[in-house]
Amino acid sequence: MESNCYHCGNPCEEDTIVHDGKSFCCNGCKTVYEIFSENELTCYYDLTQNPGATPNEIAGKYDFLDQPSIAEKLLEFDDEHVQIVTLYIPHIHCSSCIWLLENLQKLQTEVSSSIVNFPKKTVRITYNSEAISLKEIVLLLCRIGYEPYISLEDYENGKKPIDRSLIYKLGVAGFAFGNVMLLSFPEYFEVDEFWLNQYKPMFRWIMFAMSLPVVFYAANDYFITAFKGIRSKFLNIDVPIALGISVLFIRSVFEIITEAGPGFLDSLTGLVFFLLLGKFFQQKTYNFLSFERDYKSYFPIGITKINLDGTEETVQVYDIEKGDRLLIRNEELIPVDGILIKGDAQIDYSFVTGEADAVTKQSGDKIFAGGKQTHGAIEMEALKSVSQSYLTQLWSNDVFNKNKDESFKNITDSISKYFTIAILLIAIISGLVWYFVSPEKAWNVVTAILIIACPCALALSAPFTMGNLLRILGKKKCYLKNANVLEQLAKIDTIIFDKTGTITAGNKMELSYEGVTISNEEEVLLKNTLRNSNHPLSRQLYSILKANNIVTLDSFEEHTGKGMEATFQNNSIKVGSSSFVGNATATETLKTAVHISTNNHYKGKYIFKNTYREGIPELFQELSSRYDISILSGDNESEKETLQHLLPNAVELHFNQKPSDKLEHIKTLQEKGKNVLMIGDGLNDAGALKQSNVGIAIAENVNVFSPACDAILDASKVKELAAYMKLSKTSIKIIKTSFILSFIYNIIGLSFAISGELSPVVAAILMPLSSISIVAFVTVATNMFGKNLK
Template sequence: MQQPCYHCGNDCVKSPILFDEKNFCCHGCQTVYEIFSTNNLSSYYDLQSSPGAIPQEIEGKYDYLDHPDIIKKLIEFNAGNIQVVNLYIPHMHCSSCIWILENLNQLQSAIKTSQVNFPKKTVRITFKTDTVSLKEVVKLLSAIGYEPYISLNDYSKGKKKVDRSLIYKLGVAGFAFGNVMFLSFPEYFEVSDFWLEKYKYLFRGLTFAFSLPVVFYAAQEYFISAYKGVRSKILNIDVPIALGISVLFLRSTYEVLTNTGSGFFDSLTGLVFFLLLGKFFQQKTYSFLSFERDYKSYFPIAVTKISKIEGGVEEENIQVYKIKKGDRLLIRNAELLPVDSILISGNGQIDYSFVTGESETVAKNSGDQLFAGGKQLAGAIEVEAIKSVEQSYLTQLWSNAVFSKDREQGFVGLINTISKHFTWAVLSIAVVATSYWLMVDSSLAINVLTSVLIIACPCALALATPFALGNMLRIFGKQKFYLKNANVIEKIARIDTLIFDKTGTITTNKKASIAYEGMPLSNEEASLLKNTLRSSNHPLSRALYDFLAEQDIQTLDDFQEITGKGMHAIKANKSIAVGSAKFVGNETETETLATAVHVKTGNHYKGKYVFHNQYRKGVKELFQQLKKGFHLMILSGDNQGEKKYLQQLLPLGTDMLFHQKPEDKLNYIHTLQKEGRKVMMVGDGLNDAGALAQSEVGISIAENVNVFSPACDAILEAGQFQQIGAFIQAAKQTVGIIKSSIVLSFIYNVIGLYFAVTGQLSPIIAAILMPLSSITVLVFVTVLTNLKGRKLFKKL
């Protein structure tokens, strides 16, 4: 006797595994079932006719994924034993799907991470190739009911499958709504003789027929979402909508079949049509905001392009989106590879943790392929781009789940909580009001029930936050302040402490004056110093590199940079140390007013380059503005030689700490957070990576360098430094706008509920008003955020 597996449906053969009174063919299927059951996702088995069923032909269906050339087209990243693939999952539709797809590592240990992009219905999977292949990953997805859509033609041309289902459903609902309204005219005008004698049953039958595709096709997502929510013990906003549609359809069908009335098919089809119209408007608006956000140079990141000229080479900084195939690029130590490329020269030691989460470096030789997202860790290298860059790819890397932090959701969570309780309140009001009218006037009870369920839907409430934050995100982008995601705005609005790094943050190296004090350097030493500085991305290194005379470009035999201290380099048995006095071994150096970079060649201390720092324009005014509402601090790795000058420049009471190592900054911020402080850290993205990650909001200042840190929450172009106060103010005002929209939604719902409960509001009017209320809230938050942004940034 066959014993089918409860999960996949296959025959358990001779020895089924019995678990939870169910048969499983293998431990893999048992594990999937355990995960689903433990996390309240067992509704998966109720929604699928053959849950987890693997078609027999699947065994050969994905054989083409064994072909190396095809794998190369599909794979996004491939280095060592790690591959990354981004797959389109058309059947993804709810929070349960997201959970399952983001926990694939519990089904297959070789899968390291899986990150879902729900709006695009994609999942980005990082897996170990020495244990599992791409083919096996795809088969796993198919086995649990999420077969990916793979089109090699689409991949090769960079196109994506467009989901037009909403447009089709909107068309069906609109067509049915128009025809049902037309067929209902005899009812509206009470054409009794003609109507009763000949065509009443025909017209009512047609309206019933037109309602069927609307309910069972156009409105199906509302029923699926509501059902999944209830089974997962989540009362989402689709529950009252699904109830309203069900009540209208069942009551109308009853009236037509029993010949007691014509039903409410006009209201039903109108409700679904206007709901879908509101959803279509929402979708288009989101697409517009996304386009505005990602347009061209989303990040102010530059890379050094190398061009051959007569008598040597020329180096120039270009925006990464201007990189073309065949361009030769200089990648310095700790710089990110912005494009897929071929290593031309230099010692390639690539850290792909930005992509994979694995911190182990990968050695690369000349001619090897390098992938975008890798960080060079052994001095400067030269590479040749093999493709251009799309900023959306860097956005994807920046938002990689590997670097996600468990932070409080704040105001976004509050909106979700309000929506949940609001739905309970709506259902309670609907039950009480309907019960009352059943006793007083049963003919009005159905109208009251449907009107309450329709008019009080918290759609507008739920849409206020993403649209307000999304629009301000777009406005910030135009002002060259680039956030990782919209939630960062809410976090900025809650901060009470601002901490600034000094070098490269409140100071600018473009205008710094530099003087050398010490023994002259030989030509060989000067060349070694220049090429050592060429490999570093520290602000002082870049400033000194530009200051020194031109030298022949050489590849170093060895290079090492110790964060916050300095650099060691070797060329042809000649060594050099560049950095702090302590780093080069000059313990007798006394502290001076200016910042200095010390040089030692071999075992001999040579001298120092003294920087007379120039502070950024508007620093004094910015700190005076921020002092009114925030606790301000300077955390610097430099000596305290400039402390007296800073005390004169900055407001009285600004705390200053010097000689701070990167770990010291991180620990100090952690101490402040234990005291209940909400901290924003503003740094250069290099030595401050730990502090940026520890703070509630980490802002990296970008000044014509390709320093791209996953630790930060935002990137600010250096020229906009003086506008930090305006950005914070805009974030706070955006949260205020969201709160105002909540009040507006409640006022609307209270008024609407009054008319619905008292039986003065028909279902069709409610169906029209509900999407209009959502549109009103969207217009409200969009217009106000635009006005606030224009007012704050009008001088820019």
């Protein structure tokens, strides 16, 4: 008796290999099973029956990966003992694939993480390159049946394979639909003569043959997605579609075999054709929106470029070219791969690798984009220009989404499940009623209900609304990470602002000095100490002080929320709060100031007079009527009286807040059920931005990009925040309105379908038309409301 392979499901034929009481078709499948058994991963087979693929013969196939020059082209990140590679795995097809590939560390302990992108069929693997090579990683994937597709030409030229499967399926369905309709004409017009006696059976079987590739090829995605949804105990929108196709096909086959009639193969092929046509239109439209967003939503990140004459200027990161010399300050992210020229580089690559330990680099070493410099300023030479796709990948890393998205459920998921259940119940009840009233109409009624009530329009409402609004907000210099951020913004009831660099204009501060005159030597040390810092006050003071010689400090350390200290040759300096520099008497004044001491002797302070951004009073007045507003500032209370006169009484003011205090304040509010929006200055407020429900970083021609934030807002657009918040709430209203329109359409369509007055093929035509009308509505509505933004 022939058995099937326990691993891949293929027939074992004559060469059956029995191991552990299970049959395998080859040694490859048996080896994979043994690997899983040894590593306690046999629950892989519980997720799907026969989920594996037969391992291909790979001996010597990947020897080319032993050449460093070739492997380097495939690697996304390569630094000391950590390498990251993203591989395309064509065999990824189900939940068991995802589960296995994301548990590679159980098969190979040197793999620290592996993340699957199911739509793109890729896996991003981070591993210890000192203990395992890229070739061994690839061979491991091959041994477990997930051989990657590697094309060096694609990697070198940045080419991506184009998925034309939908076009092919549309062509097959269109060809079959046209011919089946043609062969059905004699049936339509009830032609007897030659048709009745000689050709009717033959033509019916030809129509049946033409419908087979439509059902089993063109429509297979609907069956696969429906099956996966049911297996995951979730009724997705493809369940009723797959059921409708199945009902039509089974009924048609039954009628042809029993010669009871021609069946509904014309309706079946027409249904699939119009479904795919609607899907093709939807895909084209959504790809257009996504494409436009990809190229419009440039992150407003600046970086300091050092010119040949030694002068420094801030440039957009997308203006960086190979060979440019860049200054990376303390706590700034490295935007491009490059070579370290000078400075004490201690780089935190946790944004890239997930490992928080800083890596020390020496002059001449290669450093990688995405790392954060944590010990003073460094200078580097760029090896390439900035890749926006890389920044997008870094910003969208799942590591920074999990905490916020775990409890968040989008609006479509909230109602689609109940909608699908309701439609299935209506179809079943209507079918039973018609079976007793008029059995010949029962199948038509059930099929028409399942088709006309397909919740495609429902499922499209949110993606098209959010996608278009992301594009519109991008044009207004408000850049959101993804569509979920827009939905979360609509739920916000509490807003917290940082003060310095957020509601104050960093480039318009007035500065004065009080204290002992600083010598030229001390001013050089002060200037170079400030040069290392990314704090708004440090940058402001640095830009005002006269140019001095650039030197490499012997040591530098920045204490978050307190200040910084540095040494050069025999001199030391402290810059920051009065308590930090060691001058207790200076606390008597509440003015915003940066205090200085050199060689443990207090010198004086630079006093800042803040200038608030244009439109701040009006912004707070408008927001306070709808939200609870707070200001959390790390500065002292010198600005308290000014803020009390400037802002509404309802705004709470908290001063002397350390970054940890801000984070705990937000956490306390969330424990009380509040949905918190945090608006800060990027890296300095990274913890608070990550803890909040939505974190917005303000950008003002500086490198404030932080993966912890959910949105980046250009500083010139802070005054428009109320309008953006209002638009987020409007987006939910647009979606709900489109849902209502979809429900009205379904109610009208169902009334005809239940009454038996609607044929399946007409329903198949109306279904994509309803989707198109919903897409048109949300696009026009979002554009109309978007134009109202200033």
